[in-house]
Amino acid sequence: MELEIPIRSWTRDNYLISTDPSLVPLDALNEMFASDDVHWGQPLPLEHLRMMVQRSMCFALYEVSNSASLGEEEHSNETRPPRRLIGFARWITDMVTVNYLTDVYILPEYRSKRLGVWMMGCIDEVFTAMPYVRGMILIADRGSSTEALYRKYLAMDDLQSPGFLMDRKGRGAASGS
Template sequence: MASSVSRLQHKSWTNGSYLISTDTSLIPVPTLNAWFASDDWYWAKAIPEQVLHETLQQSLCFGMYHESDEASKESEFMGFARCITDFTTFIYLTDVYVLPSHQGRGLGKWLMKCVQEVIESMPYLRRSLLFTEDWKRSVPFYKDLLGMDLLQSKPPTDESEGEGLAVLMRKGKGNPGYQET
């Protein structure tokens, strides 16, 4: 399993001057923690930096960077997604974020396509999950882009849909109910 973990934690994609990498050593922990402390991250708050560093090391993280100057090779950290996973059968997607100054350029979709590429490369994955309270933007986004289904313990009423926590799930290749899309 160590080789598959290493393989997944050292992937990268480029799109013009943008880079997505699963290498956690590239993630500026103080910047990420500042994002956690911001009002943009309604689902989390900052944690001690050492704890955040350990959290990142134990997760499959996708950092998004913009190369601001060709000569200096300095990169701006501008997006993030984290998967809590055993690297074999289960993924819980969380902490998806693109800086507001970079939104509206299709970068969030690209980030999710990179996550989906990794998910689809896992032959024994049973399911991927995510939770959100953003019914207007996030539920349609993840349903359309990642092919996730909305899970509910009871059918919604007209009054209850769009309230509370939405749980989305997609079956993986290791699930007996998996169907190729």
């Protein structure tokens, strides 16, 4: 029996957060990965990016046009897309015991709108509903604004002793990190 990733969505004003991987525009996601702000990653070939999205639980943040928010997406005469990807986060997860939060990013022009706080709330809502979850892990830059966000809104804390974190960079790691 294979456990499917649950499809959830939340709306607020002209914004949508969805876990539906079929909505994620891969070209727009790769543009995010190409940003200097995403120092931990880089764009991927589309077939590999598609695989990554399909095998993760993604929390994609969209700005939604007025017509799309009214359910008229198919009939809109607007030239701008009905959904614009403006933020992203994903879990590498078995959907039972552990979630590794990674690739958290919001476009700079949207960062002062508390959308990151909202996204963390959506992530926390799914996390707290998991009856057998042992934990969530992530790697963040010490002293960054994201560290404070994770501590405050996801109740994340330093790894407890005697535990420690190890890593090994692979060929796909961003250079200089």
